[in-house]
Amino acid sequence: MKDKVEAVLNEVLNKILADGNITIPENFKPGINLPAEKQFGDYATNAALMLAKPSKKNPRELATLISEKIQDSSDLFTKVEVAGPGFINFFVKADAWAGILEEVNKEKGHFGRSGFGAGKKVQIEFVSANPTGPLHVGHGRGAAVGDTLARILEAAGFDVQREYYVNDTGNQMNMLGLSVLSRYRELLGQTSVFPENGYKGDYIKGTAEEIHRIYGESLLDMPEAEAVSVCRDYAGKNILEGIDNDLREFNVNFDMWFSESVLYKDDMVGKTLETMKDKGLTFEDDGALWFKSTAYGDEKDRVLRKSDGALTYFAPDIAYHKNKLERGFKKIIDIWGADHHGYVPRMSAAMRALGADNDCFHALLIQLVSLVRAGEPVQMSTRSGEFITLKEVVDEVGKDAARFFFMMRRCDSHLVFDLELAKKRGEENPVFYVQYAHARICSIVKKAALSDQKSETGLKYLKKLLTDDEIDLMKMIAQYPDTVVSAASDLEPHRIAYYVLDLATVFHRFYNKNKVIGEDYELSAARLLLVDCVRQVIANCLLMMGVDAPESM
């Protein structure tokens, strides 16, 4: 519907432009929005206000001119009026809304999909936790946001790949091996000094026990380095499988697990540094190799290879991102914890230095999650090895509540996750509120089926839908495709959660005031179609969030 209004407006503006009555600046895009108040109509535009100055006209006069032309050239509206300083308010004819129901009925699960992304290849990399321990709640938020965003981008027509970057080389993996070996020795009654920054969680002991079961006591006779390597490889593989399992149970599936070790196997890091040198992007100083990141907006230059010859973390990361570019992704989205924000400017600098255009690389920063149980904060500290894992949260509150709650805040805002609230089956819990709306509609559809009523029949009686309650629902449905596109283009997945809550609210209101199945056969049929379309859109939203849409509760 918004598209239609926009089309009419643009047509009229072009006509007026051709008459020489206005000046339209470059990149002009009139705002078309949904007014807060019903008295201001269904849609409003500020076009006249924006064009008044460049056209050197009085905004209200200009608005009057535009609105008259619109009324002449379109019969979509009952009224087009000028209000306030020069807004143009559109009042859509009541029977114009019902067309949206035909669309939903036809497209079903595809309703809301669009060609906005035009098949552009997008990669979204998220979670990417080191395989040194199980995922914690913070990773869960990243997983929920990343996966939902991926689904939104798919719906918007992008060709999306989900990727997990596995940091499986380097010091932290050796530390993992050392930690496990130390527990293994303890298990066999040997005295062992646990490494100072070792991983202290209970899962380390469990892994040591498994290694004992498989390898017996043979590690005691191995040279230290070999024993560490056995422990490291076993534990790493084991933990990664655990991570994959936790994510699957969270409804998150990756298309690609990219191992850091690949970067070294093909010397991609070395080749990347050579390329950067050839392009004149680097310089040597104090025996170290630097990247001139200041030339691309970073606040200081960054070391790639230290004076002792070892690479910094940054070097392989550039090689990795260069590889993403070479794989043909036009949009590359990284989801990181907010504590990495200082890393963003240098990574975007590297991307642009390697030829990516400005709109290619996006780092989405996810703020912290604090867990609360009945108002009391739940302690979590990675240092002590006592932290709440994603699995614990999912086991306690369920996948649906967890995924929905993670989606209820903007990424860059702190999230207070109340475990008690997430478990409640009551009105305070938004997940159940939405699922309940879906289940209620399913119940109506089932009842209608008992008397052989099908929602498709309603297509013949769309004209019966004329009350405010009915039109409000159709307006909400009509907003859905725009919501998906805006969530995709602005990378703001939380908008889907807010939208579906709104839709459920409008439905519950309708439900309490109106009977769907009643005396009037035609009205019943039309309303049945209406609520079934609502159900479809709720289901589409929930699917996008990885949340189940139950038929009964």
Next chain:
RNA sequence: GCGCCUGUAGCUCAGUUGGAUAGAGCAACGGACUUCUAAUCCGUAGGUCAGAGGUUCGAAUCCUCUCAGGCGCGCCA
């Protein structure tokens, strides 16, 4: 010291990219089940949009400064 993020109702948060009288949910209070699920709905109350300037037809939104909280500022990963 420098940089990034945040500051909106008692609490948790939205606010369609600068639009009209700033909105939800929870908590509080008062109502609605002979009904397709009351796990719901309706109503009341609640605000110096942290503060001060500025930009303009118009600011919670943009620019500057101040205050408060969080997080980063390594030849660590």
